[in-house]
Amino acid sequence: MAKRIDVSGLTAYYGSHKAIEDISMTVEPRSVTAFIGPSGCGKSTFLRTLNRMHEVTAGGRVEGKVLLDDEDLYGTGIDPVSVRREVGMVFQRPNPFPTMSIFDNVAAGLRLNGSYKKSELNDIVERSLKGANLWNEVKDRLNKPGSGLSGGQQQRLCIARAIAVEPNVLLMDEPCSALDPISTLAIEDLIGELKERFTIVIVTHNMQQAARVSDRTAFFNLAAVGQPGKLIEIDDTERIFSNPSVQATEDYISGRFG
Amino acid sequence: MGTSTQITDASPPAPQQTVDKRAARGATRPGDRIFLGLSRGSGILLLVIMAAIAAFLTYRASLAISKDEGNFLTTFQWDTNAVPPVFGIAVLAFGTVVSSIIAMVIAVPIAVAIALFLTHYAPRRLSGPIAYVIDLLAAVPSIVYGLWGALILVPHMNGLFGWLNDYLGWTGIFSWQGGPARSMLTVGILLAIMILPIITNVSREVFRQVPQMHEEAALALGATRWEVIRMAVIPFGRSGIISASMLGLGRALGETMAVATVLSPTFDIQASLLDPGGGTFAQNIASKFGEASVFGQDALIASGLVLFVITLLVNGAARAIIARRKEYSGPTHEHRNHHPKGPSTLRGARLPKWSPYGIAAGSIAVAIGIGLAAGLHSRVQWGLIAAILYVVGTYAIAAAVEGKRQAKDRVATSFVWVAFLLAVIPLASLVWSTVARGVKVLDVYFLTHSMGVVADTEPGGGIYHAILGTLEQVGLATLIAAPIGVLTAIYLVEYGRGNLSKAITFFVDVMTGIPSIVAGLFILSLMLIFEMQPFGFAGSLALAILMMPVVVRSTEEMLKLVPNELREASLALGVPKWRTILKVVLPTSIGGITTGIMLSIARIAGETAPVLLLVWGNPLINPNPFEGRRPRCRCTSTSSGRTARAPVRRTTAPGRRRSP
Ligand SMILES: Nc1ncnc2c1ncn2[C@@H]1O[C@H](COP(=O)(O)OP(=O)(O)OP(=O)(O)O)[C@@H](O)[C@H]1O
Ligand SMILES: [Mg+2]
Numbered sequence: 001m002a003k004r005i006d007v008s009g010l011t012a013y014y015g016s017h018k019a020i021e022d023i024s025m026t027v028e029p030r031s032v033t034a035f036i037g038p039s040g041c042g043k044s045t046f047l048r049t050l051n052r053m054h055e056v057t058a059g060g061r062v063e064g065k066v067l068l069d070d071e072d073l074y075g076t077g078i079d080p081v082s083v084r085r086e087v088g089m090v091f092q093r094p095n096p097f098p099t100m101s102i103f104d105n106v107a108a109g110l111r112l113n114g115s116y117k118k119s120e121l122n123d124i125v126e127r128s129l130k131g132a133n134l135w136n137e138v139k140d141r142l143n144k145p146g147s148g149l150s151g152g153q154q155q156r157l158c159i160a161r162a163i164a165v166e167p168n169v170l171l172m173d174e175p176c177s178a179l180d181p182i183s184t185l186a187i188e189d190l191i192g193e194l195k196e197r198f199t200i201v202i203v204t205h206n207m208q209q210a211a212r213v214s215d216r217t218a219f220f221n222l223a224a225v226g227q228p229g230k231l232i233e234i235d236d237t238e239r240i241f242s243n244p245s246v247q248a249t250e251d252y253i254s255g256r257f258g
Numbered sequence: 259m260g261t262s263t264q265i266t267d268a269s270p271p272a273p274q275q276t277v278d279k280r281a282a283r284g285a286t287r288p289g290d291r292i293f294l295g296l297s298r299g300s301g302i303l304l305l306v307i308m309a310a311i312a313a314f315l316t317y318r319a320s321l322a323i324s325k326d327e328g329n330f331l332t333t334f335q336w337d338t339n340a341v342p343p344v345f346g347i348a349v350l351a352f353g354t355v356v357s358s359i360i361a362m363v364i365a366v367p368i369a370v371a372i373a374l375f376l377t378h379y380a381p382r383r384l385s386g387p388i389a390y391v392i393d394l395l396a397a398v399p400s401i402v403y404g405l406w407g408a409l410i411l412v413p414h415m416n417g418l419f420g421w422l423n424d425y426l427g428w429t430g431i432f433s434w435q436g437g438p439a440r441s442m443l444t445v446g447i448l449l450a451i452m453i454l455p456i457i458t459n460v461s462r463e464v465f466r467q468v469p470q471m472h473e474e475a476a477l478a479l480g481a482t483r484w485e486v487i488r489m490a491v492i493p494f495g496r497s498g499i500i501s502a503s504m505l506g507l508g509r510a511l512g513e514t515m516a517v518a519t520v521l522s523p524t525f526d527i528q529a530s531l532l533d534p535g536g537g538t539f540a541q542n543i544a545s546k547f548g549e550a551s552v553f554g555q556d557a558l559i560a561s562g563l564v565l566f567v568i569t570l571l572v573n574g575a576a577r578a579i580i581a582r583r584k585e586y587s588g589p590t591h592e593h594r595n596h597h598p599k600g601p602s603t604l605r606g607a608r609l610p611k612w613s614p615y616g617i618a619a620g621s622i623a624v625a626i627g628i629g630l631a632a633g634l635h636s637r638v639q640w641g642l643i644a645a646i647l648y649v650v651g652t653y654a655i656a657a658a659v660e661g662k663r664q665a666k667d668r669v670a671t672s673f674v675w676v677a678f679l680l681a682v683i684p685l686a687s688l689v690w691s692t693v694a695r696g697v698k699v700l701d702v703y704f705l706t707h708s709m710g711v712v713a714d715t716e717p718g719g720g721i722y723h724a725i726l727g728t729l730e731q732v733g734l735a736t737l738i739a740a741p742i743g744v745l746t747a748i749y750l751v752e753y754g755r756g757n758l759s760k761a762i763t764f765f766v767d768v769m770t771g772i773p774s775i776v777a778g779l780f781i782l783s784l785m786l787i788f789e790m791q792p793f794g795f796a797g798s799l800a801l802a803i804l805m806m807p808v809v810v811r812s813t814e815e816m817l818k819l820v821p822n823e824l825r826e827a828s829l830a831l832g833v834p835k836w837r838t839i840l841k842v843v844l845p846t847s848i849g850g851i852t853t854g855i856m857l858s859i860a861r862i863a864g865e866t867a868p869v870l871l872l873v874w875g876n877p878l879i880n881p882n883p884f885e886g887r888r889p890r891c892r893c894t895s896t897s898s899g900r901t902a903r904a905p906v907r908r909t910t911a912p913g914r915r916r917s918p
Contacts, residue, residue: 053830058755081287085832095823099845109831112841158827165831 002029002199003069003086003168005050010064011228012042012049014057019045021228023064025218032191032200034210034237037220038252042229043203044092046220047171050201051087052080068169088167092174094154096146096161103142105157109165124164131193132160133186152179159187163194170194172202176209188213207253211241219249293836297749300742301762304806308765311772311780311803312566318783319560322553330560336525336542338554347561352527353442353536354565357517358510360446360531361453365510366503368450369457371677374487376458377465379674389462393853395685396455397860398692404519406688407448408440412520415439415447419532434532440522443531445538448520449513451684453506459857460505460812463850464498465491467819482663484670498815504576504767505811509861511569512773514540539565540773547775562776566768573767609659614672617655621647648672732863735801740855742802743809750810751817752839763814769807777803801862808861812854816847 005027012020020042027033035043048054049062052073066073073083096105106125110116116124125142129135134156138149146157155178162170172191176184191200191213204210210217218234233246244250323330325343333346372392376385416439423434472490492499517538523545524535543558550558625644652672656665746766750759781800820843828838844851 051830053826056826056829079287081829081832081834083832084830088832089830091823091827091830093823095821095827097824097827097842097846099842099848108828108841109833112828112831112833112837161827161831167832 002195002197004029004067005169005199005201006065006067006070007050008065008067010046010049010062010066012045012054012063013059013061014045015059018228020049020220021230023231025231025234027199027201028216029199030195030197031215032195032202032213033234034214034217035201035203035220036205036207036210036217036252037229037232038222039205040225040229041220041222043220044173045229047173047201047203048089050169050171051089052083053089055080085165086167087169087171088162088165090155090159090162090170090172090175092177094151094158094178096149096154096157098145098147100146101143102138102146102149102157105146106160106164108161125160128160128164129157131163131190132156133183133190134160152183155179156183156187159190167198169199169201172200174203174205176204176206184209207241211237217241219244219246219252221248221252287834287836289836290834293839294749294753297745297753298758300745301749301754301758303742304746304769304810305762305765307803307806308769311776312563314780314783315559315563315566315776318556319563322556322560325553334526336546336557338550338557343553343557345557347539347564349525349527350537350539350542350561351564351568354511354538354540354568356442356531356536357446357449357538358507360443361449361510362503362507364447364450365454365457365506366499368677368681369454369502369506370461370499371674372454372458372681373461373465374491375674375678376462378483378487378491379671380678391689392455392458392685393856393860395688396459396857397863398688399515399863400452400513401515401519402692403448403452403688404516406691407444407516407520410687410691411448411451411684412439412444415444419443422532430529431531433530435530437534438522439532440520440534441530441532442521442528442536445517445521445536446531448516449510451681451688452513452516453509454681454685456509456857456861457502457506459853460502460815461495461499463812463853464495464502464815464819467816467850468494469821482667484667485663487670497818500576501811501815504573505770505808507572508569508767508770508772508807511565511572512540512776513538514544514773514775517541518544540775543773543775543779547779559776559779562773562779565773566776569772570768573764577764577767609656609668613655614652614668617651618648621645621651645676731798731801732859734795734798735805735862736855736859738798738802739805739809739858743806743855743858744813744851746806746810747813747817748839750814752835752843766807766810769803770811772804774800774804777801805858805862808858809855812857813847813851816850816854817843819850820846 007026008024010020010023011018023046035047037043045054050066050073054060054062062074064074068083068086072078097108100108103125104111106128107116107121110121110124126135126139129138134153137153138144138157146154149157155175159172159175176187179187188209191202194200195215202210202213214237216234217237217240219232219240220229221232222229232248233240233244235244239245240249241253244253322338322343322345330346332348333344334349336345336349337343338345376389380388419434419439422432426432427434468491472494473486518541521537521541522534523537523541525537526535528535539561543562547555547558622644624647625640628643629640649669649672652668653665656668660668746762750763753759754762777800780803781796785796824842824846825838828842829835833841
């Protein structure tokens with residue numbers, strides 16, 4: 001069951017360095033929102049504030065509000081661990097747990113959070129691996145280590161791991177940058193399926209991908225190196241790619257940037 | 259599907275509170291709080307132990323120093339029975355510092371080279387067994403090193419000493435009057451050989467953890483093997499190398515039995531490192547403690563306090579140096595200087611495969627020629643000339659044919675090999691002499707019988723009691739020290755920020771330098787306060803004190819090597835921090851942590867001094883560690899309730915000693 005994300009006045013720091021400033025946006029439930037923008041403008045940082053992963057980095061600090069269905073993730077008394085169970089994440093670089101088998105990697109989120117019956121786990125693992133388009137490649141070696149897979153396979157394993165816990169929101173930071181075109185397509189199809197149930201936010205450097213998968217697109221930019229990144233505009237993907245309201249967006253999309 | 263929160267179907271998202279509101283912000287789940295409490299508690303416990311040891315040392319020391327007639331810091335004399343008593347630590351401080359410096363200067367480069375050899379140079383088939391043997395060597399009791407030093411190293415030093423005297427004698431430092439080589443230099447070399455396995459072990463474990471990625475990044479820039487090591491491996495492992503060195507230094511500063519066995523102590527400072535004489539804190543405490551009066555013991559404890567302070571200062575200095583360099587460490591920064599220029603052709607000129615052997619043969623031949631022509635007698639000299647010729651020759655030839663970078667790589671390779679071969683000689687000799695001598699008496703009877711029925715003067719008896727006692731004490735000490743150590747390391751790496759963790763890190767380093775005999779004294783005095791008899795468990799406590807810092811240090815290094823991405827991956831799944839640590843971080847680093855614990859077990863399994871002090875090596879078997887092991891006729895209880903017995907100068911295995 002998807003949830004709406006409502007961000008208002010969000011600023012994030014690394015120590016004294018302000019990485020992003022005063023970002024406000026709404027992400028509708030059961031939709032895909034793409035973040036685009038030049039490197040270093042704070043897309044990853046912003047994404048990580050949405051499940052309180054930002055504060056995990058040393059010196060990470062956040063001001064502002066992130067409402068998940070009317071509940072402020074940064075409100076007093078909120079447990080970041082519970083937040084992360086509801087807002088899952090796929091990282092840019094595949095990071096399977098090296099000590100665990102493929103099966104255990106997918107089951108990790110479930111196992112580490114509670115106890116499950118073996119048959120139940122089998123079902124979930126199979127469904128998640130199928131969802132991530134990996135099942136056929138690994139079904140005969142579920143007990144082999146996850147680190148023995150190729151880079152693209154590892155990334156799909158990480159996606160399977162993230163969707164296995166059925167989060168409300170799925171954050172993806174350039175999830176396809178390590179994938180071949182077929183797996184990328186599979187992931188994009190998967191995103192299309194997942195958005196029926198989940199809210200999805202995806203960071204991508206691939207304009208076609210943003211255009212293909214997303215309903216809405218947000219463009220981030222920074223005024224100059226060392227300045228904090230800002231949200232320039234967010235709108236329906238079609239409008240952003242055909243008729244954006246800000247000149248900088250058009251420049252970026254059409255490659256006339258810098 | 260049933261995850262922890264209700265995320266199943268329920269289409270209209272009712273405004274329900276699914277996000278936990280259990281407590282305030284931060285790490286606040288009960289599991290997290292308990293785990294944090296446990297690990298922080300362990301850290302604090304370490305601080306408390308350190309404070310207690312310091313307080314104990316200071317108190318006893320103050321009793322003695324107040325009556326000292328000489329200047330405690332500058333007097334060259336140790337006579338606590340004189341009226342009024344005169345004693346000072348100048349000689350001991352000098353000897354301790356000098357022998358440790360010699361040991362470090364020799365051991366650290368060679369150990370790092372061996373670690374590199376094992377991880378990056380040695381053929382795979384060779385490196386496994388060698389690493390195993392070096393692990394074992396770390397477990398050899400220091401008394402065995404001492405015996406080996408006295409029986410084998412000392413006689414073999416004469417050649418080197420003569421040579422040093424001939425050529426460097428004019429400096430004064432290396433002059434030699436021809437006495438037995440029971441001198442500071444020999445002690446330094448022996449200490450170097452002793453701490454070599456520890457430093458090698460930890461460094462190797464660290465080098466092994468260097469992410470493939472980093473090395474491949476360097477390789478992809480066209481780096482040679484040596485450049486990969488300089489760009490990726492050493493910067494990545496720097497903190498680990500320093501930790502390893504600190505562990506080694508701690509052991510060198512506090513080593514008792516090996517020094518006491520090899521050195522002929524005198525109470526003066528000599529300019530020459532080759533002439534017998536001098537002394538160290540630990541050696542002095544060990545050799546005088548047995549016969550000392552209560553006052554004499556206090557004086558010795560005062561010297562222990564000074565050692566403690568020296569350890570503190572050395573660690574502080576090391577820490578300051580690291581802190582200044584920190585900004586510039588890390589693999590990324592070094593890239594700038596080494597950006598290798600791309601080779602102009604893909605197939606650069608290469609020396610043939612046999613060239614190292616060729617150059618080696620050539621330089622040996624030339625060296626012999628020079629030696630004969632110049633009439634040099636010492637083979638040490640021939641070897642030295644050959645080595646220099648080899649290095650220079652390799653560099654020159656490789657630089658001419660393959661270019662400077664390849665030449666450096668070849669020199670580095672030969673240094674690593676030479677360091678390895680250099681270390682093999684004494685270590686192999688040690689293993690050989692121990693095994694060869696041991697095998698003669700080793701049989702089933704020896705292993706399964708105690709010394710209970712045999713007098714020292716007669717042959718016979720066995721070491722059953724010693725094996726059982728060692729296992730029991732070491733087992734108990736491990737049960738105490740390993741959990742506390744690992745939890746403390748977890749606190750430092752996973753939670754620690756701010757002053758508490760800084761203090762713990764610092765004092766853990768200092769703690770590695772506590773001589774075993776001081777740990778023994780500390781427990782002994784606690785026992786006296788509570789009027790307890792010596793018993794096995796007390797020995798375990800002392801051993802646990804020695805073990806903890808090693809466990810903390812090595813575990814800390816291993817935890818630091820776990821990539822952050824794994825922690826993040828787990829946290830992003832909504833796994834609480836404590837479970838992330840238990841299920842992801844610890845399993846990933848379990849290999850290294852186990853090595854660390856084995857290393858610390860090795861350190862204490864061979865530890866003699868505190869056990870001698872506390873348990874008095876009962877030759878009978880007593881399976882209950884909590885019951886006093888009163889030997890039948892071993893110790894003479896003085897009226898003050900103190901037991902006095904010389905714990906050193908007996909070179910039999912623990913438990914084989916008995917008073918007449
Ligand atoms: N761990 C960190 N510590 C300090 N500063 C950081 C850290 N991570 C990112 N930054 C800084 O924050 C800013 C935003 O970085 P971020 O990674 O969010 O950019 P991004 O938009 O995701 O870039 P890319 O498209 O290259 O992934 C950058 O200026 C970066 O230097
Ligand atoms: Mg990014």
